[in-house]
Amino acid sequence: MGKLYTFLKYFFITIWTVFVVAPFLWALTTSFKDFNSVNGGVTYIPWVDFEPNLEGWRVLIKSPAQGGVDIVEPYFNSLFVTCTASLISIILGTLSAYALSRYTFKAGPIKNNDITFFFISQRIMPPIVLSIPFFLFLGAVNLLDSLIGLIVVYIVLLMPIAVWIMVDFFNKVPREIDETALIDGCNPYQAFFKVVLPNSIPGLIVAGMFCIIFGWIDFFFAFILTFTEVQLLPVKIVALNSSITPWWSLSASALVSVAPLIVVAFIVERYLSKGNLSGAIK
Amino acid sequence: MNFKHKYVFLFPGLFVLIGILIFPIIFVVRLSLSGWNSYNGLNFIGLENYVRLFTDDPRFWESFFRLSFLSVTTVVLQYVIGFALAHMVWKEIKFQRFFRVLFLIPMMTTPVIMTVIWRTFFHESLGPVNDILGNFGFAPKWLTDPTLAKFTVIIVEVWQWTPFMFLLLLAGLLSLPKEPFLAAAIDGASPVRKFIYVTFPLMAPISIGAIIIRLIEASKIMDTVYVLTSGGPGTSTETSSFYIFIKGLREFQMGYAASMSFTYLIIMIISLTVIAKVLTKLLLKD
Amino acid sequence: MNLVGENLSYKLTEELQLRKISFNFEKGKLYTILGRTLSGKTTLLKTIAGLLMPDSGTIKFEGKNFLEIPVWERNIAMVYQQFINYPHLNVFENIAFPLKQRGLDPQKINEEVFNSLKLVGLEGYEKRKIQELSGGQQQRVSVARSLVKNAKILLLDEPLVNLDYKLREQLREEFKNIFINGLSEESIVIFSTTDPREAMELNGEVIVLDEGKVLQVGAAKEIFENPKNLKVAAISNDPPMNILKADIDSNKIKFEDIEIDIPDHLSKIKDKNFNFGIRASDVELNDNGFEFEVELAEISGSETLLHLTRGNAKIITSIEEVMDFKIRDKVKINFKSNKAYAFDETGNLASSPFGGSSV
Numbered sequence: 013m014g015k016l017y018t019f020l021k022y023f024f025i026t027i028w029t030v031f032v033v034a035p036f037l038w039a040l041t042t043s044f045k046d047f048n049s050v051n052g053g054v055t056y057i058p059w060v061d062f063e064p065n066l067e068g069w070r071v072l073i074k075s076p077a078q079g080g081v082d083i084v085e086p087y088f089n090s091l092f093v094t095c096t097a098s099l100i101s102i103i104l105g106t107l108s109a110y111a112l113s114r115y116t117f118k119a120g121p122i123k124n125n126d127i128t129f130f131f132i133s134q135r136i137m138p139p140i141v142l143s144i145p146f147f148l149f150l151g152a153v154n155l156l157d158s159l160i161g162l163i164v165v166y167i168v169l170l171m172p173i174a175v176w177i178m179v180d181f182f183n184k185v186p187r188e189i190d191e192t193a194l195i196d197g198c199n200p201y202q203a204f205f206k207v208v209l210p211n212s213i214p215g216l217i218v219a220g221m222f223c224i225i226f227g228w229i230d231f232f233f234a235f236i237l238t239f240t241e242v243q244l245l246p247v248k249i250v251a252l253n254s255s256i257t258p259w260w261s262l263s264a265s266a267l268v269s270v271a272p273l274i275v276v277a278f279i280v281e282r283y284l285s286k287g288n289l290s291g292a293i294k
Numbered sequence: 295m296n297f298k299h300k301y302v303f304l305f306p307g308l309f310v311l312i313g314i315l316i317f318p319i320i321f322v323v324r325l326s327l328s329g330w331n332s333y334n335g336l337n338f339i340g341l342e343n344y345v346r347l348f349t350d351d352p353r354f355w356e357s358f359f360r361l362s363f364l365s366v367t368t369v370v371l372q373y374v375i376g377f378a379l380a381h382m383v384w385k386e387i388k389f390q391r392f393f394r395v396l397f398l399i400p401m402m403t404t405p406v407i408m409t410v411i412w413r414t415f416f417h418e419s420l421g422p423v424n425d426i427l428g429n430f431g432f433a434p435k436w437l438t439d440p441t442l443a444k445f446t447v448i449i450v451e452v453w454q455w456t457p458f459m460f461l462l463l464l465a466g467l468l469s470l471p472k473e474p475f476l477a478a479a480i481d482g483a484s485p486v487r488k489f490i491y492v493t494f495p496l497m498a499p500i501s502i503g504a505i506i507i508r509l510i511e512a513s514k515i516m517d518t519v520y521v522l523t524s525g526g527p528g529t530s531t532e533t534s535s536f537y538i539f540i541k542g543l544r545e546f547q548m549g550y551a552a553s554m555s556f557t558y559l560i561i562m563i564i565s566l567t568v569i570a571k572v573l574t575k576l577l578l579k580d
Numbered sequence: 581m582n583l584v585g586e587n588l589s590y591k592l593t594e595e596l597q598l599r600k601i602s603f604n605f606e607k608g609k610l611y612t613i614l615g616r617t618l619s620g621k622t623t624l625l626k627t628i629a630g631l632l633m634p635d636s637g638t639i640k641f642e643g644k645n646f647l648e649i650p651v652w653e654r655n656i657a658m659v660y661q662q663f664i665n666y667p668h669l670n671v672f673e674n675i676a677f678p679l680k681q682r683g684l685d686p687q688k689i690n691e692e693v694f695n696s697l698k699l700v701g702l703e704g705y706e707k708r709k710i711q712e713l714s715g716g717q718q719q720r721v722s723v724a725r726s727l728v729k730n731a732k733i734l735l736l737d738e739p740l741v742n743l744d745y746k747l748r749e750q751l752r753e754e755f756k757n758i759f760i761n762g763l764s765e766e767s768i769v770i771f772s773t774t775d776p777r778e779a780m781e782l783n784g785e786v787i788v789l790d791e792g793k794v795l796q797v798g799a800a801k802e803i804f805e806n807p808k809n810l811k812v813a814a815i816s817n818d819p820p821m822n823i824l825k826a827d828i829d830s831n832k833i834k835f836e837d838i839e840i841d842i843p844d845h846l847s848k849i850k851d852k853n854f855n856f857g858i859r860a861s862d863v864e865l866n867d868n869g870f871e872f873e874v875e876l877a878e879i880s881g882s883e884t885l886l887h888l889t890r891g892n893a894k895i896i897t898s899i900e901e902v903m904d905f906k907i908r909d910k911v912k913i914n915f916k917s918n919k920a921y922a923f924d925e926t927g928n929l930a931s932s933p934f935g936g937s938s939v
Binding site for chain 1: 299300301302303304305306307308310311314315317318319321322325375378379382383387391393394395396397398399400401402403404405406407408410411412414415422453461464465468485510511513514516517520534535538539542543548551552555556558559562563566
C-alpha cells in the first residue's frame with residue numbers, strides 16, 4: 013500500500029513536471045528554427061529534426077531599423093514601473109496595514125475590517141472597469157503613454173496586496189512589543205520604525221515579492237494606457253504575436269522576458285522553507 | 295493624550311488609494327447613466343443602459359455563466375492539483391527543493407507571454423500537440439472548436455495559476471502544528487485517514503482563504519482569452535470581462551460598457567461574500 | 581508625592597472592567613495586587629502605564645495629571661508575564677534600548693547595562709540572542725531592562741507565572757534583592773499575582789482585587805490574618821479556605837453531624853448561624869477525629885491535598901508530605917479550631933483568630 017502510494021506520487025509529480033516544462037521546451041526549440049526548419053512539418057529536436065539557427069535570438073539584439081525586435085527598452089520600462097509602483101505600494105500599504113492592525117477605527121458604522129475589505133476589494137475589479145475611466149483621467153492630466161501615469165495606476169493594483177499581507181503579518185507580531193517600546197520612551201512612530209519594522213522583514217519580503225510578481229505580469233493596463241512612447245514588455249510581446257513576426261523571434265523574446273522572475277521563484281522557495289509565508293492567508 | 299498618530303499611519307495609504315480611485319469610480323457610475331458612444335457625448339439617459347442590460351442582452355448573462363463555469367472549474371482544479379502537489383513535496387522526497395522551485399515557476403511568468411507560446415503550442419496544424427496526437431489518429435481543434443476552446447483556456451489557466459494555490463497551501467502545511475499528527479500516528483491512522491481527519495480539517499481556514507483569493511483573480515480572466523482565442527470561436531470563450539472590453543473599447547459603447555462594469559462589480563462582490571460564507575460554514579462546521 | 585488614582589473605571593467587555601478603583605501608592609514601597617484571573621489586574625497596570633485610557637477617573641503622579649502625559653514620557657517600566665524582549669536585538673542591546681532612547685552617552689550606557697546584568701545574574705550573556713535563552717533567562721533580561729531606567733514606577737504583571745515551580749521560587753527570592761539594590765529609594769513597585777503565597781512572600785502592601793473592585797487593602801500579614809470577607813478569604817488562600825455553614829448550639833459549633841467545642845475567639849459572635857472558615861493547613865489527620873471519605877487526592881509539590889466529604893460537607897486538607905490515598909478511603913481529621921474564622925451570613929468577617937473583625 014505504501015509502495016503503491018509512493019509510485020503514484022512520483023508518477024503524478026513526473027506528469028506534472030512534464031506539463032510544467034513542456035511550453036518552455038517547445039519555445040526553446042522553436043527559438044532556434046528558421047524558415048527552412050518548418051517546411052516539412054513540425055520539428056522538435058535540434059540537429060536531429062532541423063538545423064538550429066540563431067536568427068530568432070539575433071533579432072533581439074538588432075534594432076528595429078535592421079528588422080530586429082527591440083525588447084531592451086520595454087524590459088527596462090517594465091522593470092522601472094513595477095519596482096517603483098511596488099515600492100510606493102509597500103510603503104503606503106505597510107503604514108496603513110499597521111494602523112489597521114493596531115488601532116481601532118470607527119467612523120459611524122465603518123470599522124477596521126471594513127476598511128481592510130475596502131483595500132482588498134480593489135482586486136475584485138476587473139481591469140476593464142477601471143481602464144476606461146483611467147484612460148480618460150490620465151488623458152486629462154496628460155499622463156497617457158507615460159511611465160508615471162502607469163505607476164499611478166499600478167499603485168491601485170498593488171497596494172491592496174501589500175495591505176492584505178502586512179495586516180495579517182502585523183497581527184502576528186505581539187502587541188506587547190509595541191507597548192514595551194512605548195514604555196521605553198519611544199513615541200508611536202519610533203516604536204514602529206525601530207521595533208516593529210525590523211521584526212517584520214519576512215512579511216515585507218513576501219509582500220514585496222507578490223507586488224513585483226503581480227506588477228510585472230500586468231498586460232491590460234499597459235495595453236490600454238500606453239502606445240508608442242512607452243511600451244511595457246507584455247504589450248510588446250503580444251504585439252509581436254499579431255504581426256507577422258516569425259515564431260522563432262517570438263519564442264526567443266518570450267523566453268527572455270520570463271526569465272527574471274524565475275529568480276524570484278528561488279527566493280520564494282527559500283522563504284517558504286523557513287516557514288515565513290504561513291501568515292499570509294486568512 | 296491624543297491618538298492622532300493612528301491616523302497618520304492609516305491615511306497616506308488610504309488617501310492615495312481613494313484619491314486615485316475616486317474619479318474613475320464616480321466616472322464609471324456617471325458614465326453608466328449615459329449613452330456615450332461614437333456619436334453621443336456624455337449625455338444623460340438615466341437607467342436606460344441597465345434596463346437594456348437586464349432585459350435585452352442575453353449575451354452578457356451568457357458571458358457571465360461562461361465566466362462562472364471557467365473560473366469555478368479552474369479554481370477547483372487548481373485547488374485539487376495544488377493541494378496534491380503541496381502534500382507531495384511537503385515531507386522529505388527526492389529532489390524536494392528542485393520540485394518546489396519548479397512547481398512555482400509557472401506563476402512567475404507573465405501570463406500573456408506564456409499564452410503567446412501556448413498559442414503556438416496548440417496550433418492545429420503547426421503545433422506539437424496535434425503533431426504528436428496525429429500519430430495516434432486524432433487532431434483536436436484546440437482553438438477552433440467551441441467546446442474544446444474552453445477546455446484549452448482551462449488548461450492554460452491551470453498551468454499558470456496552480457502554483458499560486460500550491461504556494462499558499464504548502465505554506466499552510468508547513469505551518470501546521472505537529473501534535474495532531476503525533477496523536478494520529480499513535481492511534482495508528484492510515485495515511486488516508488490521516489488526511490481526511492487531520493490534515494484537511496486543519497487546512498480548512500487556509501483553503502478557504504486561498505480559494506476566495508483565487509476566485510477573485512480568476513474571475514478577471516482576460517489576458518488568456520484575449521491572446522489565445524479572442525473570445526472565440528464565436529463567443530464560446532467570451533467572459534464577462536472580454537465582452538465588456540468588446541463593447542467598450544471595440545464598439546465604443548462606453549456608456550453601456552460602464553453599466554455592465556458596475557453591474558458586474560456588484561454581482562461579484564455579492565457572490566464572493568456569499569461563497570465565502572458558504573465555504574466557511576461548510577468547511578469549518580466542526 | 582504619591583501615585584494617586586481616583587475612581588478609575590474602564591470597560592473592555594462585560595466581564596473585564598475596572599469599577600471605580602482608587603489607590604494611593606507611596607514612594608519607596610512595594611505593592612502587591614492580588615486577584616484571580618480576569619479580576620482586572622492587568623487592566624489596572626496597563627491603565628497606570630498609560631497603555632489604556634480609563635473611561636472615567638483620574639490618576640495623579642507627583643501632583644501632575646498623569647493621564648495627560650503620553651506613555652513614552654512617563655518614567656515607568658513594565659515587565660510582562662509573557663517574556664517580552666526585542667527579538668531583533670541581542671541581550672545587551674535589549675537592555676540598552678531605553679537608555680539609548682534617552683540619549684545617554686555610550687560609556688554610561690555600558691556601565692548601567694553591566695550593572696543590571698550583574699543584578700539579574702546574567703553576566704557574560706551580553707552577546708547572546710534572545711531566541712537562544714531559556715524562559716527564565718528571557719524574563720531576567722526583561723527585568724534587567726526595566727531596572728536600567730531607574731524608573732519611578734515599576735510595574736510587574738504576573739512576571740513569574742510562566743516559569744516552572746523551582747524557577748519561580750528562585751526568582752522570587754532574587755526579586756527581593758533586586759528591588760532593594762536595583763531601584764532608587766523613591767521607586768514605587770507594583771507587582772501583580774494570582775498566587776497568595778507569592779503575595780505573602782513579597783510582604784508588601786497588598787491590594788485584593790476582584791471583578792474590578794478593590795476588596796481590601798493592607799499589609800500582607802493583615803490580609804492573611806484578617807480577610808475582610810469570604811471573597812478575600814478565597815482569593816488570599818491557596819487552596820481556598822474551607823467554608824462551611826454552621827450554627828452555634830450550647831457552646832458547640834455544629835455542622836453536618838459534627839460538633840466541635842467553640843473556641844474563645846468565636847464565642848462572642850452574635851449570629852447563631854454563620855460561615856465557619858478554616859484553612860486546609862489547619863485541618864489535620866488525627867485518629868481520634870471525624871471520619872471523612874476521600875473524594876480526590878492531589879499531589880502538589882511536596883504536599884498532598886485531600887478533598888474530603890462527609891454527607892454534604894466538603895473539606896480540603898493539606899498534608900505536608902506526599903502520601904498515597906485512594907478514592908473512597910476513609911480518613912479521620914480534626915479541626916484546629918483556634919485557627920478558625922467566622923463570617924456572618926452576608927460574608928463579612930465576624931471574628932478571626934487574630935482579633936480582626938469587620939462587623
